[in-house]
Amino acid sequence: MLFSEVRGLPVVLPGRGGPIGRVTSLTVDVAAARVSHVRLRAGRFRRERVLPRDAVDTFGPGAVRAHSPAPPGQAPPRRDLLGHRILTDTGNEQGTVLDVAFDPATGRLLALFTSHGEVPPTRLLGLGDHALVVRAA
Amino acid sequence: MNELMTARSLTTRPVVTLGGDAVAHVKDTVCDAAATRITGFTLTGRGLPTGPLKEALPWSAVYSLGHDAVMVQGRRALVSAAAMTAHQQTVRARVLGARLLTEAGTEVGTVLDAVVEGGTGGRVVGFRVAASRGFAPGPTRHRRRVYVPRGGTVEVAGRTLVVSGEAVRHVADDLSGFGALVGGVPGGWRESLP
Numbered sequence: 474m475l476f477s478e479v480r481g482l483p484v485v486l487p488g489r490g491g492p493i494g495r496v497t498s499l500t501v502d503v504a505a506a507r508v509s510h511v512r513l514r515a516g517r518f519r520r521e522r523v524l525p526r527d528a529v530d531t532f533g534p535g536a537v538r539a540h541s542p543a544p545p546g547q548a549p550p551r552r553d554l555l556g557h558r559i560l561t562d563t564g565n566e567q568g569t570v571l572d573v574a575f576d577p578a579t580g581r582l583l584a585l586f587t588s589h590g591e592v593p594p595t596r597l598l599g600l601g602d603h604a605l606v607v608r609a610a
Numbered sequence: 611m612n613e614l615m616t617a618r619s620l621t622t623r624p625v626v627t628l629g630g631d632a633v634a635h636v637k638d639t640v641c642d643a644a645a646t647r648i649t650g651f652t653l654t655g656r657g658l659p660t661g662p663l664k665e666a667l668p669w670s671a672v673y674s675l676g677h678d679a680v681m682v683q684g685r686r687a688l689v690s691a692a693a694m695t696a697h698q699q700t701v702r703a704r705v706l707g708a709r710l711l712t713e714a715g716t717e718v719g720t721v722l723d724a725v726v727e728g729g730t731g732g733r734v735v736g737f738r739v740a741a742s743r744g745f746a747p748g749p750t751r752h753r754r755r756v757y758v759p760r761g762g763t764v765e766v767a768g769r770t771l772v773v774s775g776e777a778v779r780h781v782a783d784d785l786s787g788f789g790a791l792v793g794g795v796p797g798g799w800r801e802s803l804p
Contacts (some may be wrong), residue, residue, distance in 0.1 A: 560630070599627070
């Protein structure tokens with residue numbers, strides 16, 4: 474499944490009637506190369522909420538089904554992978570992230586599609602405020 | 611051969627950790643007395659209300675000098691700027707504007723910039739020079755800008771740099787031509803560097 478497909482999907486809880494919000498972005502744990510949190514927003518002017526990926530049962534089709542509401546706790550910094558600049562560890566720019574494929578069952582990243590071609594998730598080194606650093610091929 | 615770049619183009623290049631965070635921008639390059647290699651960078655902060663930082667980046671902490679960023683392992687790579695610039699001078703102060711002569715006394719021109727090698731080497735491989743009229747005749751209105759290989763040894767006397775006549779026998783007009791020139795220069799000068 475692609476990050477761009479998940480973005481905008483409604484998040485539903487089993488007990489509630491309507492969705493509790495729509496997915497704004499997915500947070501990635503770069504060291505483990507997997508999706509760690511789902512960020513969602515109930516409305517345009519509402520605060521963003523963070524749901525750990527363990528609380529999510531299934532991604533799609535048509536909705537993200539979770540089994541527990543967002544627990545209060547410290548959220549990881551918001552860093553959207555989509556559109557992020559890519560730097561190799563040698564210090565050269567390699568375009569931006571266009572889309573990311575991940576396994577909806579485990580959250581494992583499968584591939585990054587960049588403006589300079591595909592990058593396997595094993596080459597990821599770090600994600601910061603300036604760039605996503607990947608190991609040079 | 612790693613990518614060649616001019617020392618002045620390094621100014622404003624971001625210093626990025628392997629974690630992807632930008633910690634500073636390069637203000638100037640620091641080289642050793644004989645202009646052999648880069649020994650570090652002075653830094654400015656990020657964002658608008660910033661001036662020169664009290665920290666500097668020694669070359670030993672640089673992971674790689676790239677086309678778009680200077681990569682470092684982490685924020686701990688920075689050291690005190692006063693300690694680094696106490697015995698060394700920045701490229702701007704040291705070589706820019708210096709006269710370049712050959713051993714035989716021929717004037718080559720005025721140094722405009724130093725050409726350094728990227729990657730992990732950090733060697734100074736040549737100079738960009740506003741050539742004197744006798745060395746490289748050009749149009750009457752302005753002096754020709756040429757890239758001059760550094761050669762094996764450079765003697766520094768005040769604001770004058772002395773290179774061997776053999777090194778400046780071939781010059782290049784642009785940086786890509788200079789890369790081919792430096793990569794193809796015969797002889798052991800590349801090995802003779804420390």
